[in-house]
Amino acid sequence: MEIFKDLVQVEWDDFRKYILTLAITAVITYGFVIFIRFSVHQFFKRTDYIDRKHEETLESVIKTTSNYIAFFVVLVTAIRPFIEIRELLVAGGVLGIVIGFGAQSAIKDMLYGFFFLFEGQFRKGDFVLINDELDGGIVEELGFRALKIRKLNGMVTTISNGEVRKVINGNVETRRIFEAVIVSFRQNPSEVKCLLIELCERLNEQHKGYLKRDREGNVVEPYRVHGISSLDTTPLGYKFTIVATVTDQDYVVAVQDMKEQLAQLLFEQKIIMPEQKIFYNNEVDN
Numbered sequence: 001m002e003i004f005k006d007l008v009q010v011e012w013d014d015f016r017k018y019i020l021t022l023a024i025t026a027v028i029t030y031g032f033v034i035f036i037r038f039s040v041h042q043f044f045k046r047t048d049y050i051d052r053k054h055e056e057t058l059e060s061v062i063k064t065t066s067n068y069i070a071f072f073v074v075l076v077t078a079i080r081p082f083i084e085i086r087e088l089l090v091a092g093g094v095l096g097i098v099i100g101f102g103a104q105s106a107i108k109d110m111l112y113g114f115f116f117l118f119e120g121q122f123r124k125g126d127f128v129l130i131n132d133e134l135d136g137g138i139v140e141e142l143g144f145r146a147l148k149i150r151k152l153n154g155m156v157t158t159i160s161n162g163e164v165r166k167v168i169n170g171n172v173e174t175r176r177i178f179e180a181v182i183v184s185f186r187q188n189p190s191e192v193k194c195l196l197i198e199l200c201e202r203l204n205e206q207h208k209g210y211l212k213r214d215r216e217g218n219v220v221e222p223y224r225v226h227g228i229s230s231l232d233t234t235p236l237g238y239k240f241t242i243v244a245t246v247t248d249q250d251y252v253v254a255v256q257d258m259k260e261q262l263a264q265l266l267f268e269q270k271i272i273m274p275e276q277k278i279f280y281n282n283e284v285d286n
Helices: 002-046 052-079 083-089 093-102 106-121 188-207 248-268
Strands: 127-130 137-142 146-151 156-162 168-170 172-184 224-227 237-247
Touching: 002 052, 052 127, 052 137, 106 137, 106 146, 172 188, 172 248, 188 224, 188 237, 188 248, 237 248
Parallel strands: none
Antiparallel strands: 127 137, 127 168, 137 146, 146 156, 172 237, 224 237
């Protein structure tokens, strides 16, 4: 009876030490992870060595990678009392082959994630279309395992990196505004062109901070009237186009403001818009 009590006491002491060691390891590990994330965030916040989207992408990757590392450290600490690490390393070759066959998809996802990160095909905050989907979205999180995209309707789609076959990126440092407007054939095209030129001059003043500039500080492409498209493009009227090149992060704001001013200008100047005439024959055969 006394031997049994001693055995239970020894096992309880070992179990208590095991739980205490595991808890301390988890606290220190995740505390270190939080410290690293905070330090990286503060470093990016106080410096401007790289642009904002690269900073957000790196923060997202560091967040995902640190979670995997912290989990691995805690897992090793949890199994160490039960499995000899040396024996585990010896068996690692055979175990790796077995896991490799069963986790080919996960390995493929991690390899693709590595290429996406270092090739810079897209970054956090970019507007992308994946695999020719009709509706695109903004990259919300980029990790080694999966990609999270927030669609325009607010829903978040998670796609494994290995399933990404084609990417159309709408944000690669610059975005080009290419806005077309169609007016009636009964409207004087010279009058419309003059109005659009005046609008472009006003936008160039108002959108100085949005326009893309080169290294010398010169505007790459200001707002300008691209001209009239081919007259056979549409049977509804003359098609004019306004173009400009802006920074990718300012594209949405710039294009929305430009559209609002364009619509207001056409309304105030009473520009005749395209119209279709429909003839209805209500005669009934006898």
